[in-house]
Amino acid sequence: MATIYISLGSNIEADTHIRRGLDDLARQYHNLIISSVFESEAVGFEGDNFLNLVARAETDQPIGEVVATFKAIEQAHGRQRGAKKFAPRTLDLDLLLYDEVQCQSPVELPRPEIYHNAFVLWPLAELAPDLVPPGQPHTLGALWQAYDKTQQQLWPVPFAWPRS
Known part of the structure; x- marks a missing residue:
């Protein structure tokens, strides 16, 4: 069983899409646990604020199947393929980490956004x-402590999900 970390984000009916996305992930993966939910301003474009969180889960799926499952969940929530990178999102799911795997395909792991956002x-x-994280000398906690927190404003928001 592989441990995976998943980034979830939305800025279109965000609360609804995040909850439904979590429900879909919980049906697909074992032992889903979520972080706090954070609100932040849109990055790279003008738009409504985003809700973001990270989930940890376990899976027997190989990386390619995980990515395909995420795309299917996004599409079920109205995500348009081929839309601009910096644009509003109903639901955005990204695989951040898959055990200790480092790779470039079918997706880059660890996901570079970990260190920049x-x-x-x-x-x-x-x-x-x-x-x-694979390829890093520091823990995630140390990376967060060293992060320049003036780069982006975000704040925790109240959020209760039935399975959390």
Whole structure:
């Protein structure tokens, strides 16, 4: 069983899409645990604020199947393939880590956003502060402590999900 970390984000009916996305993930994967939920301003475009969190789960699926499952869940929630990178999202699911795997295909792991986006690093560090990502010398907790928190404003928001 592989341990995976998943980034979830939405800025279109965000609360609804995040909850339904979590429900879909819980049906597909074992032992789903979520971080706190954070609100942040849109990055790279003008738009409504995002809700973001990270989930940890276990799976027997290989990486390619995990990525395909995420795309199917996104599509079921109205995600348009081929849309601009910096644009509003109903649901965005990204595989951040898959055990100790480092790869470029079918997706780059560890996902580079871990180190550049507060809305990924903070919830990931909350879930796994002592985890050292493959290829890194520091724990996620240490990476978050060293992160320049002036780069992006985000704040925790109240969120209760039935399975959390």
